[in-house]
Amino acid sequence: MRLVAEALTVARGGTVILENVVFAVESGGALSVIGPNGAGKSTLLRSIAGLLPPLSGEVRLEGADNDAPPRESMHLLGHLDAVKSGLSVRRNLIFARDALGGEGGVSSALDRVGLGSLEELPGSALSAGQKRRLALARLLCAPRPIWLLDEPTAALDIRGQALLSELVEEHRKAGGMVIAATHADLAFGRGATLDLGLASRSVPAEVDIDA
Amino acid sequence: MTCPPAALFLRDLALARSGGAGLGVVFFLLVVTLTPFAVGPDLALLGRIGPAILWLGALLATLLGLDRLLQADHEDGGLDLIFLAPAPFELMIGAKILAHWTTTCLPLVIAAPLFGMMLDVGPETTLRVALALLVGTPALACLGTVGAALTVGLRRGGLLAPVLILPLSVPVLIFGVAACDPGRDVTGPMSALVGLALVYGVLGPIAAGATLRLLRE
Numbered sequence: 327m328r329l330v331a332e333a334l335t336v337a338r339g340g341t342v343i344l345e346n347v348v349f350a351v352e353s354g355g356a357l358s359v360i361g362p363n364g365a366g367k368s369t370l371l372r373s374i375a376g377l378l379p380p381l382s383g384e385v386r387l388e389g390a391d392n393d394a395p396p397r398e399s400m401h402l403l404g405h406l407d408a409v410k411s412g413l414s415v416r417r418n419l420i421f422a423r424d425a426l427g428g429e430g431g432v433s434s435a436l437d438r439v440g441l442g443s444l445e446e447l448p449g450s451a452l453s454a455g456q457k458r459r460l461a462l463a464r465l466l467c468a469p470r471p472i473w474l475l476d477e478p479t480a481a482l483d484i485r486g487q488a489l490l491s492e493l494v495e496e497h498r499k500a501g502g503m504v505i506a507a508t509h510a511d512l513a514f515g516r517g518a519t520l521d522l523g524l525a526s527r528s529v530p531a532e533v534d535i536d537a
Numbered sequence: 538m539t540c541p542p543a544a545l546f547l548r549d550l551a552l553a554r555s556g557g558a559g560l561g562v563v564f565f566l567l568v569v570t571l572t573p574f575a576v577g578p579d580l581a582l583l584g585r586i587g588p589a590i591l592w593l594g595a596l597l598a599t600l601l602g603l604d605r606l607l608q609a610d611h612e613d614g615g616l617d618l619i620f621l622a623p624a625p626f627e628l629m630i631g632a633k634i635l636a637h638w639t640t641t642c643l644p645l646v647i648a649a650p651l652f653g654m655m656l657d658v659g660p661e662t663t664l665r666v667a668l669a670l671l672v673g674t675p676a677l678a679c680l681g682t683v684g685a686a687l688t689v690g691l692r693r694g695g696l697l698a699p700v701l702i703l704p705l706s707v708p709v710l711i712f713g714v715a716a717c718d719p720g721r722d723v724t725g726p727m728s729a730l731v732g733l734a735l736v737y738g739v740l741g742p743i744a745a746g747a748t749l750r751l752l753r754e
Contacts, residue, residue: 377620398623406614412555413548424544427623 356517367507428468549636568594588717604695679741
């Protein structure tokens with residue numbers, strides 16, 4: 327499987343934010359998106375997920391098993407964690423799993439992200455870091471091959487960041503792809519870097535993006 | 538595993554239970570209770586205008602929860618999650634509309650016969666009011682969701698949505714009250730109500746979905 331962006335140009339509110347962005351990520355690959363504030367990192371991830379249709383260019387998924395839209399193969403972990411205050415931690419995750427068409431175990435996912443003992447706690451009682459961990463649990467109980475992570479380490483403590491690195495590494499070893507707008511090293515190994523602060527805004531050809 | 542639209546429907550039901558779903562019925566009761574104070578203790582007059590009062594009360598009560606219908610999902614990232622579901626976005630919005638109708642409008646339909654007695658509305662007319670509300674409120678729920686979608690993200694969206702929706706609700710109100718008149722054949726008004734419910738039921742999720750897609754841009 328291969329995720330390809332060709333000459334991607336995206337606008338928000340009538341202003342062009344990204345122009346002619348080019349990259350390709352293979353199964354097991356990773357792409358780290360960097361750039362100054364306002365460079366369009368979040369915009370790029372949202373466009374890849376299909377939330378922001380591009381003005382021109384395209385994002386396509388090559389070698390997928392079915393004809394489903396690419397967004398159905400993607401997880402977007404954005405700035406907002408989609409945690410409902412009025413629902414318990416468990417109910418929040420059950421909804422997310424079912425809404426995303428997943429079949430994974432909720433309890434095991436919560437245990438993995440360190441929230442196993444907080445299953446019945448209401449979402450309103452969670453700290454920002456715990457809400458982030460709950461969002462990470464979604465990645466586990468509704469498996470999808472492409473993870474789009476927007477500043478995924480935000481609000482996570484050192485152990486949370488280590489957990490995230492583990493999850494990313496496991497996901498890649500299983501053939502998944504990760505595209506992350508982040509300043510942290512997420513065990514990307516020899517993953518490529520896309521710098522939105524540069525004029526070209528494309529992944530250099532010499533960078534190996536398979537691993 | 539629950540299918541995505543059903544999961545969203547069940548989640549919204551659970552959220553409504555934990556977040557004051559009975560407010561609409563309380564408001565409805567207040568409208569019905571205050572009316573006799575305004576028009577006086579003339580039972581004949583109350584009985585005559587009762588169906589209109591019940592419809593007006595129900596219409597206004599359906600507007601109460603609109604400010605949070607989509608706003609909460611917009612604010613906490615829930616809309617992104619819904620968009621990434623392996624189901625058409627419009628179908629997911631349809632599930633939200635159904636949940637909104639179940640938690641906001643259905644209690645009003647059930648309460649209407651009880652409140653009708655307070656206005657001295659006859660049993661037959663009360664039954665017609667309940668039936669007309671059952672048929673007509675889905676149209677109001679769809680309109681409300683479109684209004685909520687148009688104003689999501691706006692600071693005064695909760696005030697603006699009713700202003701947008703109420704003029705579009707007039708046909709539902711007219712045919713709804715006409716369908717409650719015991720002295721006439723109600724086939725025409727009831728057919729019109731069914732037609733409006735079907736048209737809004739199809740167009741509502743599509744219009745709300747398109748609006749929310751545009752909002753993301």
